[in-house]
Ligand code: C2E
């Protein structure tokens with residue numbers, strides 16, 4: 391047993407070394423990836439449940455590695471966050487998304503309401519402090535109206551230093567930008583948080599939506615989140631809607647907006663434009 395244990399240990403430590411090595415390697419390659427044109431944004435449409443109109447889209451980053459193909463965002467965003475690369479990458483993503491959103495408004499019929507673009511902001515970007523300046527510069531340079539930009543923050547970004555986060559969010563919101571809490575319901579803070587942290591909306595995590603037709607607890611939770619958010623004047627988005635039945639039940643429960651594969655997959659910037667004409 392001792393020998394096996396030792397071998398196990400060696401095996402695990404080698405596997406760990408390899409994982410660390412891979413991260414270091416990825417970090418190195420990610421550093422120049424934007425300039426080499428390997429990174430791009432895809433857009434997933436967001437719909438209003440009341441009338442089925444498309445109202446905006448979420449920008450999602452893609453990395454097409456020359457040898458490895460598509461690298462999962464869950465992997466490379468984490469690398470960017472840990473290494474600090476996100477502090478240069480984040481503003482580049484923000485700028486590109488604002489530029490694309492300005493193009494959308496131009497191809498839309500004159501009378502239609504403008505579409506928002508929703509951009510994910512990582513905890514480190516929020517902590518870096520100059521986010522309000524970065525956002526203001528982006529809006530100024532691209533000409534996107536502030537209310538057409540949504541920033542998606544995770545609960546974990548806000549937890550910890552609530553006073554700092556609240557001040558930052560208040561500053562951002564005072565410029566007209568909308569702030570959303572992403573993956574809502576997965577953190578520990580939950581609903582009580584919403585009283586202290588000023589946000590415009592919450593995105594119910596797709597793990598709840600996945601089971602909303604099968605698991606009464608998830609339906610109850612989803613319904614409670616909607617009711618609570620609405621009582622605070624907060625908008626609710628459901629993400630990960632993959633079935634018509636989920637859409638129907640969310641609509642019936644008064645959820646405001648939804649996105650998911652059933653409604654539309656994330657698509658490249660050019661393809662997204664063809665959805666608008
Ligand atoms: P997220 O913000 O929760 O984004 C939603 C994820 O769900 C996306 O995965 C999207 O492709 C996927 N999705 C959309 N509809 C469905 C559905 O119906 N079913 C299922 N199962 N999944 C659906 P993706 O693109 O792989 O992104 C993963 C995460 O990476 C994002 O989660 C976000 O946290 C992060 N991320 C992506 N782009 C950026 C970025 O530009 N900046 C930052 N900071 N994070 C990003």
Ligand code: CA
Nearest residue numbers: 448510542572
């Ligand atoms: Ca998101």
Ligand code: CA
Nearest residue numbers: 572573593629
């Ligand atoms: Ca999410």
Ligand code: CA
Nearest residue numbers: 601605607608
């Ligand atoms: Ca469940």
